[in-house]
Amino acid sequence: MTVPTVDVRLWGKHRGLTSSYPAICHLLDTAAVAGALWDVTLTDEARARTARRLGVSAEVCRQWLCLWAGLHDIGKVSPPFQAMVPEAYKALADDPAYVHKPGAERESLRHDAAGHWALTQILAEWNYAQARTPSQSPHHQVAQLLGGHHGCFHRSLEIKHLKDLEGWMPGLGGPGWAAQRRAHAEAVRHLVGGDGGMPALERALPADVAVRFLGMIVVADWLVSQESVIEARLPAEGWEAGEGELRRHWGGAVAQARSVVTAARLGVARFPARDFGEQFPFVPNALQASVAEDLAGLVDGGGGGLLLVTAPTGDGKTETALHAASVMARASGAGGLYFALPTMATADAMFGRVADFAEANVGGDRALTLLHSMAWLSDAYGQAATTLDAAVGGGLGATVSDGHTATDAGQWLRGAKRGLLAPLGAGTIDQALTGVLPVRYNVLRLLGLSNKVFVVDEAHAYGPWMHSLLVRLLEWLGAMGTPVVLLSATLAGRAATSLVEAYRRGCGFRDPAAVQPVYPGWLYVDAGTGAVSSPRPVASGRPRTVRLDVEGVAWDTSLRGTDAVGAGTRSAVLVRHLEPVVTGGGCALVCCTTVAEAQRTYRLLQDRFPELAAEPDGLMLLHSRYPAQRRKEITDACEAAFGKPRSDDAPGRRPRRAILVATQVVEQSLDLDFDLVVTDLAPLAQLLQRAGRCMRHEREGRPAWVGDDPRLVVLEPAVDGQVAVPRTWGTVYDAALLRRTSVLLRESQTAGIAVPGDVQRLVDAVYAQDFADRLPAAAADQLRRQDAEREASELAEKQLAAMTTVPPPTGLVNLAKLSGERTDLLDEALVTTRLGADSERAVCLYRQPDGGWTLDPQGEIPVPAADRAGGGKRLERDGVRAVMRQTVPIPGRWLAGRGPDQEVPAGWADQPVLSDLVVLRMTPTPQQQLDGDPPGSSWSCRVGDHTLTMSDIGLRRSA
Numbered sequence: 001m002t003v004p005t006v007d008v009r010l011w012g013k014h015r016g017l018t019s020s021y022p023a024i025c026h027l028l029d030t031a032a033v034a035g036a037l038w039d040v041t042l043t044d045e046a047r048a049r050t051a052r053r054l055g056v057s058a059e060v061c062r063q064w065l066c067l068w069a070g071l072h073d074i075g076k077v078s079p080p081f082q083a084m085v086p087e088a089y090k091a092l093a094d095d096p097a098y099v100h101k102p103g104a105e106r107e108s109l110r111h112d113a114a115g116h117w118a119l120t121q122i123l124a125e126w127n128y129a130q131a132r133t134p135s136q137s138p139h140h141q142v143a144q145l146l147g148g149h150h151g152c153f154h155r156s157l158e159i160k161h162l163k164d165l166e167g168w169m170p171g172l173g174g175p176g177w178a179a180q181r182r183a184h185a186e187a188v189r190h191l192v193g194g195d196g197g198m199p200a201l202e203r204a205l206p207a208d209v210a211v212r213f214l215g216m217i218v219v220a221d222w223l224v225s226q227e228s229v230i231e232a233r234l235p236a237e238g239w240e241a242g243e244g245e246l247r248r249h250w251g252g253a254v255a256q257a258r259s260v261v262t263a264a265r266l267g268v269a270r271f272p273a274r275d276f277g278e279q280f281p282f283v284p285n286a287l288q289a290s291v292a293e294d295l296a297g298l299v300d301g302g303g304g305g306l307l308l309v310t311a312p313t314g315d316g317k318t319e320t321a322l323h324a325a326s327v328m329a330r331a332s333g334a335g336g337l338y339f340a341l342p343t344m345a346t347a348d349a350m351f352g353r354v355a356d357f358a359e360a361n362v363g364g365d366r367a368l369t370l371l372h373s374m375a376w377l378s379d380a381y382g383q384a385a386t387t388l389d390a391a392v393g394g395g396l397g398a399t400v401s402d403g404h405t406a407t408d409a410g411q412w413l414r415g416a417k418r419g420l421l422a423p424l425g426a427g428t429i430d431q432a433l434t435g436v437l438p439v440r441y442n443v444l445r446l447l448g449l450s451n452k453v454f455v456v457d458e459a460h461a462y463g464p465w466m467h468s469l470l471v472r473l474l475e476w477l478g479a480m481g482t483p484v485v486l487l488s489a490t491l492a493g494r495a496a497t498s499l500v501e502a503y504r505r506g507c508g509f510r511d512p513a514a515v516q517p518v519y520p521g522w523l524y525v526d527a528g529t530g531a532v533s534s535p536r537p538v539a540s541g542r543p544r545t546v547r548l549d550v551e552g553v554a555w556d557t558s559l560r561g562t563d564a565v566g567a568g569t570r571s572a573v574l575v576r577h578l579e580p581v582v583t584g585g586g587c588a589l590v591c592c593t594t595v596a597e598a599q600r601t602y603r604l605l606q607d608r609f610p611e612l613a614a615e616p617d618g619l620m621l622l623h624s625r626y627p628a629q630r631r632k633e634i635t636d637a638c639e640a641a642f643g644k645p646r647s648d649d650a651p652g653r654r655p656r657r658a659i660l661v662a663t664q665v666v667e668q669s670l671d672l673d674f675d676l677v678v679t680d681l682a683p684l685a686q687l688l689q690r691a692g693r694c695m696r697h698e699r700e701g702r703p704a705w706v707g708d709d710p711r712l713v714v715l716e717p718a719v720d721g722q723v724a725v726p727r728t729w730g731t732v733y734d735a736a737l738l739r740r741t742s743v744l745l746r747e748s749q750t751a752g753i754a755v756p757g758d759v760q761r762l763v764d765a766v767y768a769q770d771f772a773d774r775l776p777a778a779a780a781d782q783l784r785r786q787d788a789e790r791e792a793s794e795l796a797e798k799q800l801a802a803m804t805t806v807p808p809p810t811g812l813v814n815l816a817k818l819s820g821e822r823t824d825l826l827d828e829a830l831v832t833t834r835l836g837a838d839s840e841r842a843v844c845l846y847r848q849p850d851g852g853w854t855l856d857p858q859g860e861i862p863v864p865a866a867d868r869a870g871g872g873k874r875l876e877r878d879g880v881r882a883v884m885r886q887t888v889p890i891p892g893r894w895l896a897g898r899g900p901d902q903e904v905p906a907g908w909a910d911q912p913v914l915s916d917l918v919v920l921r922m923t924p925t926p927q928q929q930l931d932g933d934p935p936g937s938s939w940s941c942r943v944g945d946h947t948l949t950m951s952d953i954g955l956r957r958s959a
Contacts, residue, residue, distance in 0.1 A: 045333020
């Protein structure tokens with residue numbers, strides 16, 4: 001079959017190259033690499049599943065993917081794009097074949113939009129099916145899909161547009177331009193399809209298949225756009241795009257495509273069949289044994305599925321999930337794993353555990369990424385590798401030539417928006433949830449999850465906004481056939497039902513299926529039939545009863561540690577409960593609601609127990625408002641002091657007596673074990689999480705005063721015997737949930753809380769619709785008012801999520817609904833900051849006696865590039881890391897009235913990660929303003945009407 005004549009003067013790539021790269025070469029390169037991605041990154045089962053969804057053979061699916069990838073940049077054959085390189089465009093402008101309307105080359109027409117418009121005509125000529133309404137038409141859908149290859153779909157065209165493309169869009173050029181677009185497209189089609197050609201698309205693509213195809217096309221485009229790849233493929237001077245030349249270029253592109261993909265560390269992880277006992281060096285507990293024995297029989301039907309596991313903290317849910325993921329991956333043909341967690345700290349900890357599991361139990365391509373906004377600072381993740389062997393994979397424990405293990409992610413995967421493409425990953429939940437927000441390149445997030453087992457830890461830990469996003473994501477994952485594992489310590493029945501129902505809807509089952517989670521236990525949802533298995537209850541390996549001491553206290557945390565405290569105040573009650581630790585030994589956790597209260601509590605205990613404060617690790621403070629490096633050091637010290645016992649523990653690793661004062665960061669982030677937990681009142685689920693830190697592990701040598709059962713002391717802010725939420729708490733917790741929790745705690749105080757026996761009952765009871773009926777009339781009326789406020793707030797968040805998230809995949813043909821119908825794309829920070837939380841990131845600079853500035857009070861870390869006035873080299877990576885290690889999150893309201901002093905130094909502004917920082921220029925705090933700090937340990941600066949102070953207790957604000 002004759003290949004049409006293509007004009008090689010039409011360039012596709014230019015910047016950074018020794019010469020322009022013809023558009024047809026770039027299109028063919030992209031088509032070839034898209035085919036390699038189909039071959040290398042999808043399992044046989046995934047390819048077969050896609051073919052079934054489209055009703056064609058897997059070979060036709062592959063041809064369509066390659067063809068469409070080869071058409072993605074057809075819009076570059078247009079005057080506005082070609083005119084971007086004036087010297088190249090001059091030859092075209094002087095050629096009568098390329099006449100166009102005056103000024104067409106100056107039209108504001110992006111080449112991706114030009115491709116969307118132009119391809120509607122080309123695909124119609126190829127007999128792609130056409131519906132009466134363009135937005136529902138298969139031929140328009142593919143054009144729209146390819147027009148979205150820069151991360152944002154464009155609005156659907158109307159019939160009037162299709163009848164006169166150039167009239168509505170002069171930038172497309174005249175007939176000569178249209179003829180060359182057709183020639184480029186025909187050349188790609190003939191080379192991709194071979195002499196046999198390929199069928200036209202007869203019905204619209206399912207939305208989940210469409211975004212997966214586009215995701216692979218975007219990845220292919222990025223891979224072949226690397227300068228090193230293009231330079232090796234540049235045609236010789238005088239090259240003509242005749243039939244022979246094009247066939248040879250296509251052959252070369254196909255020959256190197258697989259190596260381009262594997263060099264990027266893209267591929268499929270393999271999960272060999274192994275018993276639980278082969279995967280882990282310990283005997284499975286009841287939960288783990290139940291899943292190991294029964295899950296394989298439930299997933300034998302193949303396809304995706306959802307596993308819901310509910311069990312107390314410390315009952316081995318992580319190992320259960322990793323074993324289940326391997327079983328579900330084998331059954332479904334998934335080629336990877338992503339472990340999603342609620343916080344960066346939990347993600348950092350899980351990264352190491354996934355790496356260890358992968359080293360011992362995963363084969364194939366095992367590149368592992370850590371995904372959150374600060375991942376590149378993690379010591380566990382390390383700096384980006386630059387010279388990894390392209391042939392990584394093979395058997396278990398494979399290594400690459402430079403000594404890195406096969407789980408190291410290479411430099412390409414560590415680029416922006418690429419981390420989820422790695423076969424294995426651990427990170428924060430927002431990295432996945434962004435896939436269902438109308439942000440640029442959301443399709444890459446969905447692609448990254450589509451062929452993995454998706455594990456969600458702490459599924460109960462998300463408010464209405466995040467929960468709504470997770471519901472929508474589960475709909476998409478159900479449609480994609482993605483296996484899902486949900487883990488929770490305290491999941492209410494209605495929350496479990498909403499998650500399970502979302503996944504079933506994605507799988508095509510809209511009939512309700514009530515879910516009653518058992519605790520501890522698990523259930524399974526079959527993606528092929530929609531059937532929900534009967535719940536499998538299991539016995540907890542560590543049944544226990546949490547002893548409760550609930551004390552109403554007068555809230556006095558505004559006091560400094562040196563002030564007197566009165567009887568019945570929080571301070572007095574706290575000191576009374578902690579005295580046995582000081583006199584009899586042991587380790588206690590004090591969990592505070594706000595950072596400011598944690599700081600004041602620490603100062604109080606310093607004053608009341610100076611002998612404890614003088615001991616190494618005797619009195620510790622942990623919260624989020626420390627510089628990143630200091631917070632890591634404290635976290636490491638806490639894990640060393642209070643972590644899980646090890647067989648190789650050195651004597652004295654655990655302090656003889658110690659108190660850790662902390663905020664909610666200890667609920668999920670750390671595996672810590674205390675003899676006593678004292679906590680401010682919080683919603684019931686969070687109190688149960690904190691109780692799980694008391695006597696968490698089997699440990700010899702606990703003090704005699706501890707007793708046989710864990711003990712939770714709850715300090716309840718009260719006025720006249722009623723819960724009174726302190727003003728300092730703001731909106732941290734919902735007042736109605738606190739009141740409901742208080743009632744349940746006092747009802748449980750005599751007998752304690754049996755774990756796990758009472759947990760599910762209490763978690764469901766705290767949300768009961770008729771809860772107020774059990775209270776006296778006045779209290780019931782007040783609770784109903786508070787409930788109404790909470791429900792209104794939750795409804796507002798859910799409605800915002802409904803308006804914000806992308807539509808569910810079922811019946812979605814017009815891809816603009818995924819992004820293009822929004823006037824502006826969302827800022828990804830909307831999800832990563834938990835519904836736009838008021839937070840910024842600051843860095844302190846400390847004024848030294850010689851007038852210079854450093855990143856540390858000791859004056860040992862100079863400020864990188866601080867004196868750069870412009871020009872020269874950019875700040876090096878090590879300098880950026882040094883700055884970011886000293887950053888601290890700060891409430892935005894603290895920065896009201898900020899001035900020029902808070903701007904970043906010269907030399908930082910051209911580094912995106914540094915340019916948005918707020919600079920706090922600190923000088924030693926005057927003696928009269930020390931506010932409890934030891935002399936010489938405190939640094940302050942003025943921002944607006946407030947003073948910000950950094951000391952051993954972290955950053956704080958005062959008037």
